[in-house]
Amino acid sequence: MAGSLNMVQLIGNLGKDPEIRRTQGGKPIANLSIATSESWRDKQTGERKEKTEWHRVVIFNEGLAGIAEKYLKKGSKVYVQGALQTRKWTDQSGVEKYSTEVILQGFNSTLTMLSDGNGGGNGGGNRRSDDDGGGDFGSGTRQSSGAGSRQSSFANNDMDDDIPF
Template identity: 70%
Template sequence: MAGSVNKVILLGHLGRDPEIRRTSNGEPVASLRLATSETWRDKLSGERKERTEWHNVVIFNEGLAKVAEQYLKKGSKVYLEGQLQTRKWQDQAGTEKYTTEVVLQRFRGELTLLDKAERETPDPESYGTTRTRDTGDGYGASRDGASRSPTGGASIDDDIPF
């Protein structure tokens, strides 16, 4: 069993269009503002209440950053998985500042577009991956869903009777 887990799962709507920057070697990095809301009914007044949380999301995964750039816009509904990371910097006055972000790293993270309008567009697989889940070990699932073995071939499940 792992000593600790750092995993964030969010389902929400973008509060603005993705902001795309490029690293020094030209790879895209996408920044998103994602809103998640919860609603409840106040026990005393019966009034419907809502609380919205805003999350800063940074995508370092090149394929997912390209998908964000091409397909996401303000209001898009997305599901994502990433990790919490806090970074520190100094402002111009020398004051230390901190921010906590949900980060989708190069070989970790998942992004799924959930808008109905997205389903009516051409098959996303013809443009690139809209969902990726990679543990960084070089193995994982292929596009057809077959698991890959360390040798690169699809695992053989033909002998399983069920």
Template identity: 60%
Template sequence: MAGVNKVIIVGNLGKDPEVRFMPNGGAVANITVATSDSWKDKQTGEQKEKTEWHRVVMFGKLAEIAGEYLKKGSKVYLEGSLQTRKWTNQQGQDQYTTEIVLQGFNGVMQMLDGKSSQGQGGGFANQGQQQGGGFANQGQQQAPQQSGGFSNQPAQQGGFSNQGQQQKAPAQQGGFAQQQQGGFAPQQQAPAQQGGFAQQQQAPAQQGGYQQQQAPKVNPQEPSIDFDDDIPF
């Protein structure tokens, strides 16, 4: 079974981050984080507290973010791994330092005090992880079609309504109902008056469409008159 080297700490920065850039352009940030542990002494009953200071090193994008948003007193959540490095002091003696390193996909930082421009609880990963969870769904809503006919609202500008459907106004007693011809934007007709013929109404044309033509009014034919008796033959 492979070993696991993972460290999680939640604490406050003891001072502002120190950011520097390597010759290849990559950023490196050094911070010091304090974690506190408190307990009550059983013998004296006094509340005691112990503070541990942790050296944390960040690389890459996390280092740039830390230098821009973190400051002394900021509360952070950190995920990284323990690494021990060897270095030589001015006296030529070898020194060893154990640090929490946030590098690669294993490095995670989350600001808990909500003072960053990313909003409260903004989290960052070192590489390959997107912030915010992706794109918002951009959907276009379409108005549902009414069953059995057209909508009562006029067609929108720049488009046409459904073609090939016709509606007839119900005929009133003693008259004729006016019919619509199939076309583009549907238009409603007023029902015929009682005892006469329906009046023709035309709705104004919508922008981007065509005005629907109404059927001509039907006039009753007059009875023909026989003139055979007046011809002098």
């Protein structure tokens, strides 16, 4: 068993179009700015309040960065899974600065498009990275809202019979 876990999962909206830069070898690196929000009702005033957090996401995986470059834009709703990393640098005036980012690199990184940039409905694609940049890219899982047509992610819903306790 591992002694620690560094995994971040976010669902939010892009605050701006992805910023794409390229390595000297021409591989894309995508920078995303993702907003996540929570809302609540103030107990004393009854007023609805909202708090938004901004998250920096850096995609080093070539396949995922290509998807971000081609399909994502400001307003797109996305799910990302990666690792948290803090880097330190010195600015032009000699002051040390820190930046904490969600890094998508390697086999445990995921980028799923949940909507287009227009805030529209069903998602576009799902891409999970592999070490070689491969993976599956498809139309995502769509479920209709009809009562009888809901699909399960398990083929056999009778799993209780197999549980030994």
